[in-house]
Amino acid sequence: MAFCHRSQMFDQSLGSGQSKRCPKLSRYKLLSLALTILAFCVLTLVSVSGPQTIKTITRISVFVNIEGAALKGVNTNADKRVTTSQANHDLQHGDQLGSSQEDDLQKNLPSVIVIGARKAGTGALLRFINLHPWVVTSRSEPHYFDRSYWQGLDWYRSRMPPSLPHQVTMEKTPNYFVDRSVPERVHNFNSSIKLILIVRNPIDRAVSDYVQLKYKFYKHNTSGTYGSFEERALDKCTGRIIKSYDPIKRSLYSRHLDRWLTYFNKSQILILNGENLKVKPWEEMLKVERFLQLPPKIVRNHFVYNETKGFYCVQTSNAVTTTTTAAFQEAKRWPESCLGDTKGREHPKLRPEARKALQEFFAPFNERFFKKIGERFDWNR
Numbered sequence: 001m002a003f004c005h006r007s008q009m010f011d012q013s014l015g016s017g018q019s020k021r022c023p024k025l026s027r028y029k030l031l032s033l034a035l036t037i038l039a040f041c042v043l044t045l046v047s048v049s050g051p052q053t054i055k056t057i058t059r060i061s062v063f064v065n066i067e068g069a070a071l072k073g074v075n076t077n078a079d080k081r082v083t084t085s086q087a088n089h090d091l092q093h094g095d096q097l098g099s100s101q102e103d104d105l106q107k108n109l110p111s112v113i114v115i116g117a118r119k120a121g122t123g124a125l126l127r128f129i130n131l132h133p134w135v136v137t138s139r140s141e142p143h144y145f146d147r148s149y150w151q152g153l154d155w156y157r158s159r160m161p162p163s164l165p166h167q168v169t170m171e172k173t174p175n176y177f178v179d180r181s182v183p184e185r186v187h188n189f190n191s192s193i194k195l196i197l198i199v200r201n202p203i204d205r206a207v208s209d210y211v212q213l214k215y216k217f218y219k220h221n222t223s224g225t226y227g228s229f230e231e232r233a234l235d236k237c238t239g240r241i242i243k244s245y246d247p248i249k250r251s252l253y254s255r256h257l258d259r260w261l262t263y264f265n266k267s268q269i270l271i272l273n274g275e276n277l278k279v280k281p282w283e284e285m286l287k288v289e290r291f292l293q294l295p296p297k298i299v300r301n302h303f304v305y306n307e308t309k310g311f312y313c314v315q316t317s318n319a320v321t322t323t324t325t326a327a328f329q330e331a332k333r334w335p336e337s338c339l340g341d342t343k344g345r346e347h348p349k350l351r352p353e354a355r356k357a358l359q360e361f362f363a364p365f366n367e368r369f370f371k372k373i374g375e376r377f378d379w380n381r
């Protein structure tokens with residue numbers, strides 16, 4: 001029977017159990033009543049608070065649409081990210097995802113790699129891009145393509161943080177830039193991968209590298225001396241630069257880039273300015289967001305200048321949390337807002353004539369590098 005008498009329904013609602021059951025009609029009526037009340041409430045709200053309510057309702061539906069689409073995995077390719085980016089731009093940092101999304105967490109192979117250069121700001125870059133809710137980064141350098149290639153892709157994947165389907169997985173291993181076997185291996189892994197290279201004045205980078213090597217030397221040796229930078233990098237008799245000294249060799253950017261350009265298109269490699277990352281990190285992060293076709297999320301007020309460190313650190317109160325789930329929070333968690341003590345060690349002061357010799361030595365390599373990347377940096381200091 002499709003319909004029944006009102007009194008029968010009443011009996012049923014009282015739970016008499018004696019009348020003929022007619023659940024379809026009662027549910028239907030209840031649902032209509034609920035919808036009518038809801039519509040009434042919405043109309044009343046809109047008439048009372050006007051456009052603000054409409055905006056709020058729109059924001060809720062945009063949020064549901066974006067995150068719903070993301071969960072279905074439709075945002076895994078860049079074009080679709082751009083489609084939703086305009087709407088997503090409206091959302092503020094601190095987007096909260098539902099706890100059910102924990103089921104969608106999985107470890108993915110990276111689609112973006114920061115290949116170097118060592119001591120040019122790769123740590124800060126990774127720390128800062130980790131602010132973006134659509135990016136997850138590995139905590140330590142996996143060194144897969146240079147030292148652990150034999151371990152295979154499952155091992156590589158295991159080094160990655162858990163991520164949601166719409167998120168970009170990124171790793172950094174600055175040694176990749178200079179290792180001869182890496183470009184071909186990366187190309188075999190994923191020929192359309194996106195690569196990021198951050199560079200810094202090659203002299204400052206070499207000195208920073210030297211300071212780190214010296215530090216490691218004294219950590220492992222109780223006797224002997226490591227020598228000064230000038231003793232290591234300049235020939236005592238001729239004053240010429242010792243090209244084979246590792247910190248010098250690593251600063252010959254054009255040579256290393258050449259090897260990458262035999263396997264990858266220039267458009268696949270984003271070059272960042274390490275000097276600017278120090279003074280205006282938000283500008284360099286915008287370049288990264290554009291390169292990865294991500295909605296711009298990292299802004300000036302995520303950074304606070306730390307006088308003691310002499311660097312920008314992350315304003316933790318403004319840091320992004322993408323989800324409420326514990327596992328994912330762990331993946332996005334960084335212990336401190338500033339980078340550790342291995343960054344910003346004091347550099348030895350070079351004699352003016354040593355600096356000049358280094359400038360003259362690096363100049364032609366720098367010129368070749370600028371020509372290749374179609375951009376110049378102010379490294380004449």
Ligand SMILES: Nc1ncnc2c1ncn2[C@@H]1O[C@H](COP(=O)(O)OS(=O)(=O)O)[C@@H](OP(=O)(O)O)[C@H]1O
Nearest residue numbers: 118119120121122123124208311312339343344345
């Ligand atoms: N915000 C912020 N905080 C700390 N450090 C910063 C920052 N921005 C740039 N830098 C510069 O990063 C330099 C270290 O570079 P890397 O992180 O690439 O070093 S490493 O290769 O991972 O060891 C490090 O070089 P040194 O100053 O020579 O230690 C810094 O100058």
